[in-house]
Amino acid sequence: MTKKNSSGNFLGGLSESRKMEILGILIMAVGGLIGLSIISYDPADFTLIQSLSSDSLFMLDQGPALRIQNWLGVIGAYLAHFFVYLLFGYMSIIVPLIILGYGWFIFRDRDIAQMLWPTAYGIWSMVLLSSILGWFNIEYDWYSSVWNGSAGIAISRILQNITGIGSIIILSVLLLTTLLALLDRDLQQTVERFKEWIAGIKASFADWQERRQAKKEAKREKKKQKAKEKEIRRQRKAEKQASQKKSSSEPKTNSTPKEPEEDSKPKSIDEIVEQSQQQDRERIKREQEEVQSLDSRPRADIEKKKIAEDEEDDVDISVYVGEGDEQADEKELDKQNKDKAKEIPQVKYKFPTIDLLDSPPNEGNDVDLEEIKENKRIILDKLKRHNIEIRSINAIVGPTVTLYELDPAPDVKISKIESYANDLKMATAAKGLRIMAPIPGRSAVGIEVPNGSRETVFIKSVINTKKFVESDHELPLAFGKTIENEVFMVDLTKMPHLLIAGATGSGKTVGMNTIITCLLYKCHPDDLKFVMIDPKKIELSLFQKIEDHFLATLPGAEEPIITDTAAAQETLESLTKEMDERYDLLKDGMVRDIRSYNEKFDNGELDEEEGHRHLPYIVVLIDELADLMMTAGKQIEEPISRLAQLARAVGIHLVVATQRPSVNVITGTIKANFPGRIAYQVASKVDSRTILDTGGADQLIGRGDMLFTNGGGMTRIQNAFVSTEEVEKITDFIGKQRGYNKKYELPVLQDETSSSGDIPDPLEDIDELFEAAAKVIVLHQQGSVSLLQRKLKIGYNRAGRIVDQLFNAGIVGPYQGSTARDVLVEDEEELEQLLDDLDEFER
Numbered sequence: 001m002t003k004k005n006s007s008g009n010f011l012g013g014l015s016e017s018r019k020m021e022i023l024g025i026l027i028m029a030v031g032g033l034i035g036l037s038i039i040s041y042d043p044a045d046f047t048l049i050q051s052l053s054s055d056s057l058f059m060l061d062q063g064p065a066l067r068i069q070n071w072l073g074v075i076g077a078y079l080a081h082f083f084v085y086l087l088f089g090y091m092s093i094i095v096p097l098i099i100l101g102y103g104w105f106i107f108r109d110r111d112i113a114q115m116l117w118p119t120a121y122g123i124w125s126m127v128l129l130s131s132i133l134g135w136f137n138i139e140y141d142w143y144s145s146v147w148n149g150s151a152g153i154a155i156s157r158i159l160q161n162i163t164g165i166g167s168i169i170i171l172s173v174l175l176l177t178t179l180l181a182l183l184d185r186d187l188q189q190t191v192e193r194f195k196e197w198i199a200g201i202k203a204s205f206a207d208w209q210e211r212r213q214a215k216k217e218a219k220r221e222k223k224k225q226k227a228k229e230k231e232i233r234r235q236r237k238a239e240k241q242a243s244q245k246k247s248s249s250e251p252k253t254n255s256t257p258k259e260p261e262e263d264s265k266p267k268s269i270d271e272i273v274e275q276s277q278q279q280d281r282e283r284i285k286r287e288q289e290e291v292q293s294l295d296s297r298p299r300a301d302i303e304k305k306k307i308a309e310d311e312e313d314d315v316d317i318s319v320y321v322g323e324g325d326e327q328a329d330e331k332e333l334d335k336q337n338k339d340k341a342k343e344i345p346q347v348k349y350k351f352p353t354i355d356l357l358d359s360p361p362n363e364g365n366d367v368d369l370e371e372i373k374e375n376k377r378i379i380l381d382k383l384k385r386h387n388i389e390i391r392s393i394n395a396i397v398g399p400t401v402t403l404y405e406l407d408p409a410p411d412v413k414i415s416k417i418e419s420y421a422n423d424l425k426m427a428t429a430a431k432g433l434r435i436m437a438p439i440p441g442r443s444a445v446g447i448e449v450p451n452g453s454r455e456t457v458f459i460k461s462v463i464n465t466k467k468f469v470e471s472d473h474e475l476p477l478a479f480g481k482t483i484e485n486e487v488f489m490v491d492l493t494k495m496p497h498l499l500i501a502g503a504t505g506s507g508k509t510v511g512m513n514t515i516i517t518c519l520l521y522k523c524h525p526d527d528l529k530f531v532m533i534d535p536k537k538i539e540l541s542l543f544q545k546i547e548d549h550f551l552a553t554l555p556g557a558e559e560p561i562i563t564d565t566a567a568a569q570e571t572l573e574s575l576t577k578e579m580d581e582r583y584d585l586l587k588d589g590m591v592r593d594i595r596s597y598n599e600k601f602d603n604g605e606l607d608e609e610e611g612h613r614h615l616p617y618i619v620v621l622i623d624e625l626a627d628l629m630m631t632a633g634k635q636i637e638e639p640i641s642r643l644a645q646l647a648r649a650v651g652i653h654l655v656v657a658t659q660r661p662s663v664n665v666i667t668g669t670i671k672a673n674f675p676g677r678i679a680y681q682v683a684s685k686v687d688s689r690t691i692l693d694t695g696g697a698d699q700l701i702g703r704g705d706m707l708f709t710n711g712g713g714m715t716r717i718q719n720a721f722v723s724t725e726e727v728e729k730i731t732d733f734i735g736k737q738r739g740y741n742k743k744y745e746l747p748v749l750q751d752e753t754s755s756s757g758d759i760p761d762p763l764e765d766i767d768e769l770f771e772a773a774a775k776v777i778v779l780h781q782q783g784s785v786s787l788l789q790r791k792l793k794i795g796y797n798r799a800g801r802i803v804d805q806l807f808n809a810g811i812v813g814p815y816q817g818s819t820a821r822d823v824l825v826e827d828e829e830e831l832e833q834l835l836d837d838l839d840e841f842e843r
């Protein structure tokens with residue numbers, strides 16, 4: 001009784017799947033043994049076992065049983081006789097193969113119904129082949145009858161009796177149709193597998209090439225960077241030594257009480273940069289963790305609707321619609337902004353009010369359950385064809401796309417699903433289908449399918465949320481809404497720069513306007529200035545009206561929005577100077593970043609007389625980097641890279657957009673310094689890789705459909721839509737107010753190129769291109785640095801130095817901001833004369 005119980009417990013203790021695994025192994029063992037007996041069939045064995053007495057089975061080392069050739073002894077000889085001699089000869093090997101197949105399916109807990117077709121096909125082929133071999137055996141006796149077996153011979157003989165010579169024709173036709181049936185069934189799969197294989201090779205080759213190129217580029221850049229840093233360090237050291245010498249020779253007048261504190265404070269720009277880079281590294285790590293936790297967070301906070309079970313199949317689907325963020329009170333932001341404006345009495349300013357923005361016509365998005373069901377059917381259908389079993393599906397309906405999260409059966413190789421992307425795309429007829437296999441940090445596969453009708457995300461529905469209104473970000477950017485209807489927000493100060501790419505018409509300009517609008521609704525003009533560079537001349541022109549409040553320009557600049565490459569270059573150079581000046585101020589103020597600096601200044605701890613001032617953030621917007629890079633290349637790239645590397649701590653942030661994301665526009669150096677990237681729809685996978693380091697942007701569907709990454713994961717967002725009329729209303733509202741008496745001016749570059757103390761003596765160290773430069777300038781009657789750069793193919797600094805020398809030689813007039821210097825020499829003759837005088841003077 002006890003025994004019975006324990007055995008019952010033993011089996012009962014096993015899980016259902018373990019029992020199936022054991023059964024599968026047993027069945028495979030049976031199949032394997034039959035297979036071995038067939039393979040080792042020997043015709044003599046059967047005569048031998050007939051003559052065996054039962055005693056001979058127990059003889060130890062002699063007797064007839066030992067002469068049996070079959071590997072499985074007496075039993076094997078019987079089995080082989082049955083299958084090979086009596087049934088279908090060696091063709092009977094198909095039987096153990098089928099048994100092995102069943103064993104495997106049971107062992108892997110797969111649907112046994114899938115074995116029915118191979119079983120029928122295998123048995124039919126076995127009968128057919130042995131009959132054909134039997135036919136030839138009867139007619140020509142070419143080989144032993146073990147190839148076809150008695151059953152094969154019997155069938156072909158019966159056929160011969162009935163149809164005579166027609167029997168072989170019938171058998172041949174049957175063989176042909178059987179082969180065709182096999183080919184036809186597998187043809188699609190074979191072609192597809194082949195295509196995938198080729199595509200896979202191509203993709204990995206392209207990847208490899210790109211990685212190699214990127215590595216090379218990074219190496220080159222690193223080398224250059226190192227050399228540059230070395231040079232800067234060398235110069236600084238020299239300067240420091242010089243100043244130490246100077247100060248040691250001067251008697252110390254007074255020592256500030258704060259001196260002992262200085263040890264713990266950053267002393268040099270290098271240190272501040274190092275600290276800022278360290279902060280960046282920590283931030284990226286933190287963000288990666290955040291992204292991961294975002295991906296795996298429970299969906300409890302999302303309103304859930306579940307469709308009734310589908311009758312067509314038993315795969316469950318649950319549909320989720322994100323509730324979205326809580327809307328703020330209509331007047332909450334306005335009230336908050338009013339209070340903020342009061343805190344800054346220097347200028348009377350009214351923030352744009354929320355009623356300037358259009359209200360969304362209808363709240364929430366309608367879920368088309370029929371469309372979701374249909375997509376589910378298509379996806380399952382396709383995957384089934386590739387033998388991919390799915391256990392359940394979650395559908396998350398976003399404003400533009402619906403994300404189908406598939407939970408595949410345990411034995412499915414997830415990465416395989418990605419290779420069926422094209423197939424799925426064709427089946428759903430959907431442009432913009434994106435597959436994530438797996439969804440980062442999860443074992444599920446994500447398929448994003450665009451919605452039949454997409455919802456416009458109005459800027460008001462993003463700005464007028466508690467999330468935006470109550471955010472304490474310094475430069476809050478609410479790009480739009482995620483698939484889960486959440487407002488997606490980042491702080492530009494933390495990014496710290498943004499690179500945007502997208503084909504024409506993909507929504508870049510609207511995206512830029514969204515960024516500016518967000519900032520205008522949250523930032524006071526005292527705290528924020530824009531530098532707008534727009535070589536296309538139209539995209540940012542709407543913002544001209546906010547010139548007096550928000551735009552920073554070079555002194556005397558003709559246009560508040562820069563459209564000319566030379567002016568853009570000069571402005572960027574000037575921004576690097578502003579950056580250096582700000583670093584000096586931070587150093588003096590003994591703080592590490594602009595936020596603490598402004599706090600200290602606003603508390604009256606920093607003296608205005610010593611040059612301290614409230615530092616607004618500067619957001620530099622460049623709409624169409626390609627146009628600048630094409631005309632000025634390195635001269636544009638260098639200041640951009642320098643700003644991107646260093647400007648974060650001093651509150652200068654870049655937002656750079658291009659519609660041509662090629663490697664000669666978004667160069668390695670630029671890319672390396674812009675961790676924050678936005679990709680709208682681009683034309684090709686290569687473009688997508690250039691901007692995001694991976695494909696995906698080529699699968700977007702335009703009109704503000706975008707991918708955002710900041711070094712961590714990747715988020716698909718529907719960009720909030722802000723219309724031109726709305727932008728006009730906002731800029732009118734601001735532009736009509738009285739602005740600042742004096743606009744925010746960027747520093748002039750005079751110091752670097754032509755400060756009175758530093759101007760090289762014209763008679764000393766004269767540049768060898770001095771004469772050529774003088775001729776160019778007199779010929780063109782234009783005293784501009786960029787003219788010399790272009791004509792003499794020299795860098796900005798050298799051209800600037802030469803202009804200083806020309807100034808000292810009386811050939812050009814003094815510096816006049818962004819306009820070219822006057823040329824004081826009328827023609828070449830006069831110039832010759834002047835140069836001769838100079839020569840004589842030198843001698």
Ligand SMILES: Nc1ncnc2c1ncn2[C@@H]1O[C@H](COP(=O)(O)OP(=O)(O)OP(=O)(O)O)[C@@H](O)[C@H]1O
Nearest residue numbers: 503504505506507508509510659703704719720721
């Ligand atoms: N977020 C959005 N929501 C809805 N529609 C949008 C959105 N963004 C852009 N669109 C639509 O797409 C059109 C093109 O957008 P936009 O002008 O921003 O493209 P672009 O990438 O700047 O193109 P280009 O480089 O040619 O200027 C817009 O006129 C608008 O109709």
